[in-house]
Amino acid sequence: MHRPSAAEAQFAEELGVVRPDLAARYTAELPGARAAVLTRLWRGLAYEPLPWVTGREAGREGLTLRLSDGRRLHGPHPDPFATAAYVTVVRLDEVAHDDPARLTTHLGVPHGADFAAELADSVTSLALSRAGQATRVENWPVHDWEWEQRVVDGHPYHPNCRSRPGFSVAEQLAYGPEHRPLVRLGLVPVPVGECLVTGTWPTELRDGERLLLPVHPWQAEHVLKRTVTEGLDAHPLMSLRTLALTEGPQHVKTALSARLTSSVRDISGYSISVSATLSAFAQTLSERMDGLLHFTRTLAAATAGSPDLAAVLRESPQAYGDRVLPVAALATTELPDDPVWLAEFARLTLTAGLRLLDLGVALEAHGQNFLVVLSESDAPVRLVYRDLADIRISPARLARHGIPVPALSGRVVTDDETTLRRKLFGSLVAGALAGTAGSATALRGALETAVRDLPRTPDLAALLEEPLPAKALTLMRLSPGTAGDQWTRLPNPLVLEPGAPDQ
Known part of the structure; x- marks a missing residue:
């Protein structure tokens, strides 16, 4: 039986004071929350360039990581694009771990203590979020903010998907969108x-x-x-x-x-x-x-x-259609379960993203910033993008198309091809599309159909032939002294079978 962590016990005590009616549901949701966060953590351990992982060995029974201190960490075969919680236990040498925070503590890596505390917070907050939405809302939302309230689990791949350090239980209930305040x-x-x-x-x-x-x-x-x-x-x-x-x-x-x-x-x-x-x-x-x-x-x-x-x-995305929702909210509908619909959605998003990249703008097109407008028959017909703060603009590409270069400087301006492609592919393909598809198999099927009729640009060639860039989210949290994004390369679903990279 799992022994509740100090964070889980303290959280439960506070919840018993402010919302005793949620206490039992919160406790019931904890195992699933641990597995959800552990699954995200295992993705990072399996694929990111962590300096204390010296080797990765895939076998019939899963993946084994060789650590720099001689220990071994074993878990299931990783799917870099899975959104369902499929990792319930990993083994550090002979010790089984079902708690991502405890696992990180026992790894004993640099900056691991702070990260472990964030993981514990992510588990407890995720359990509370799920407890507050135990009853699925079936009606089609009228207002744009109603869609946002449906997204309970947060980031589909970040181990800190629901980490809210500094927020009490009462404050999470008062301010978290999934609690509908x-x-x-x-x-x-x-x-x-x-x-x-x-x-x-x-x-x-x-x-x-x-x-x-x-x-x-x-x-x-x-x-x-x-x-x-x-x-x-x-x-x-x-x-x-x-x-x-x-x-x-x-x-x-x-x-x-x-x-x-x-x-x-x-x-x-x-x-x-x-x-x-x-x-x-x-x-x-x-x-x-x-x-x-x-x-x-x-x-x-x-x-x-x-x-x-x-x-x-900012203006509301509903200025561009009544049936508009963030891509992250698509997982709360039945639409992604239809391979034909998913392929059409992938075609729409890749057409827009690659065309804009060719013009000279790389979007940070993750499931929160990127929205889709649906027809009355639920077909994806157009897209909406919000929050321009993290896009990247290439003056050289704009000039090739005769587009006046805006009077901008600083981090949004770059002509570096790697930076531009990482920005789009890491957010759109490894983020929004992968999170909507929910697995490497579903993502591969959607992309294979979607890319058939796209113009064969150098950007598309990079997407088809090279490993897929993704932010190294675990490495970034374990590297507090390193500014900016850090990256890893995931198996290209159009080229490689899912598996761990060689190291």
Whole structure:
């Protein structure tokens, strides 16, 4: 029998105070949550270039990792694109582990203690998320935020899929979209002269010569250390810090200085300064996409000189269709189970993504930023992209197509082919499409059909012939001193049978 960890016991104690009606369901969901996080962790251990893994040996009974200290870690054959929890136990030498946090502690690797704490938080938060949605919602959502509330498990491949360190149980229930709360955003008045503003800040969020910046209540309490009474009611979206306002169709992205999955969620002055230019540029790109892809417009953005106090106002994706949902929410429907539908969806997304890449823009097209518009018969007809902060723009490619290069600098600008392809393929194919397909077999089938009629560009050749890039999510969490993304290469589902890379 599994011995509850200290994190699980403490979580259960707090839950018994704030929501005793969920306590039994939370306990029942813990084994599945452990397996879900362990499955994600095993993917990272099996495929990422971790310096203390010196070899990988695939056999009939699974995969064995040779560790630098002489020990061996054994688990099932990995599927790099699986979303179902298929790893329930791995063995470190002769000791069986069903708890990803305990396993990481016993591995004893550099920075493993902090990562283990995050994994424990991911397990408990995931169990709570599943407990809060024990009853599946069957009706077709009317509002865009209702789709976001259906995504319970978070990132399909990150071991920290539900890690919310710094959030109490009560705060997770109050702010997590999967718990369907209504959140009261605070409004912090700041003199206009102290703010960097792009776009047209709305009249209703002004008070004379002061801007009223929407602030997440967690941020107000834990970071700004202030009580904010005035505010706006809003529904939290998948990213937690972005919310759909109840009054009007706008979405507001708030600063939230907490580590969720990989990074601390604030809003940099750089992203504020380039937001209007990026938004205007994106609209010109839409005109070249023949109605295939739309970008939500950034209406306004402002910061009071700090990434901890900033906000971005965007239009809702529902501006581009009533039946629009994030790609991550497709898994909550029966659509991906149809191979024909999945192949058509893959064709649509690859057509749009590769065309835009050829023009000179690589999208961060993961399941949260990338949305699909469905017809009344549920056919995928067009796409919507939101949050331009992490795209990459190639001036050289734009120039080849006669597209004026926007007045931008910094991290979004690059002509490096590897960087551009990693950005798109790592998010779209290894992320959004793989997460929708749910397995290497389903992804391979969809891609084989989808690529038949695509233009044979150098980018497509790289997608067809080379290993598939993906962010090394576990390595990144174990490398706190290394800035930026780190990458691994996964077996190409169009070329290789699923398996661990040679090392």
